[in-house]
Amino acid sequence: LFGGTFHIxxxxxxxxxxxxxxxxxxxxYVLETDRFQGGAQAIQMAVQARIIRHLLLSEVGQRDQEKVLAAALSDSLWLAGQEVSATVTLVTEDYCITPQLDYKLDNFTERLQLFTFNEREDVRRFILEHIHCFKEEGSHGVILFLYSLICSRTVDALLNLLLTGRGSPHVFNGMRYSQEDDLPLERRLQGVLARSDVGYLHWSREQQVGSMLKTPRFPVWLCCINGSFSVLFSLNRTLLSNWKVEQMFQLYYYHGQSSQKTPARLTVTHSHHWEVKSTDSGGDPETRYHPLEMTIRTKWAGATIDWNGTAPLY
Structure with a gap:
């Protein structure tokens, strides 16, 4: 996982x-997340997107929270196992491996035990029975889930693994056999091959997300904004299947911090390229628009975003 045995x-x-x-x-329906960027927060927000996909803003009690968390975790693991099997890791009291001289003990990894299942419902039921191992303070729940993902598949691209079940290190569509200058690649590059339940949006000059991830089956997206992860979603299930709905619609945004008490409601106005010419006046968009707005515009080019009186969240 870390490229060596002396890291914890x-x-x-x-x-x-x-x-x-x-x-x-x-x-x-919201998970508490930490303020530091990347790492565990990326996994927490990816799971958050799946939770929203299951609930879509229903108020839930504690047992409902546990059920939907178990469903979100088991869905990801089942996808990672190619919908054939899934592995769940839990901490036991006994040491399961014998430490070597070049191995640094963390009193955690050495006590992991693997449980493999061949039925999706068995995975969900097992996680629900042991949900305290993932949700209680001090349980190392995110690490347990990370190990479960790795053991269910591979470690080459965790975000794609979480979202699509395939560990591709690239976010473009399909396969690439040549470079931008049409010179052949020594080794083909595999991107995303199919749509998933939850999508992914990322504003970057260097990395372009393909339409497979931009257009998921449900209007829920994991967003990467300046290295931090958040969730964007719509309550309108027809948003991605009816282009007329895309002319004006509502999106809700959650950035994962405890300071946010309600989801930010954004009104997006968008015209397709065949309806109207762009009115963008030029200039550097990064200095003119909020990073979230730039991220939304990677899916809906030229869209205008109204924060409806809410101060833009960072």
Whole structure:
């Protein structure tokens, strides 16, 4: 996982788990996340996207939270196992491996035990029975889920693994056999081959996300904005299947921090290229638009975003 045996998880990783906000509240479907960027937060927000895909803003009690968390985790693991099998890792009291001289003990990895299942429902049921191992403070829940993902598949691209079940290190569509200058590649590059339930949006000059990830089956997206991960979603299931709905619609945004008490509601106005010419006045878009707006515009080019009186969130 770290490229060597003498590295261990940082404090931020070790303290991360899947804990919800207060049950039966407006934000009862929301996971608490840490302020540091990347790493555990990326995994937490990817799971958050799947939770929203299951609930779509229903107020839930504590047991409902546990059920939907188990469903979100098991869905990802089942996809990672190519919908054939899945592996769940839990911490036991006994050491399962014998440490070597070049191995640094963390009193955690050495005690992992693997449980493999060949039925999707068995995975969900097992995780629900052991949900405290993933959600309680000090449980190392995010690390357990990370190990489960790796053992269910590979470690080459965790975000794609979480979203699509395929560990591709690239986010473009299909396969690439040549470079931009049409020179053949020594080795073909594999991107995303099919749509998934949850999508992915990322504003970057260097990395272009393909339409497979931009257009998921459900209007829920994991977003990468300036190295931090968040979730964008719509309550309108027809948003991705009816182009007329895309002319004006609502999106909700959650950035994962405890300071956010309600999801930000954004109104997006968008015209397709065949309807109207672009009115963009030029200039550097990074200095003119909020990073979230730039991220949204990677899916809906030229869209205008109204924050509806909410101060833009960073």
């Amino acid at each position: 998880f940082s404090y931020e990783w070790r303290k991360s788990s899947f804990q919800f906000r207060e049950p039966n509240s407006e934000f009862s």
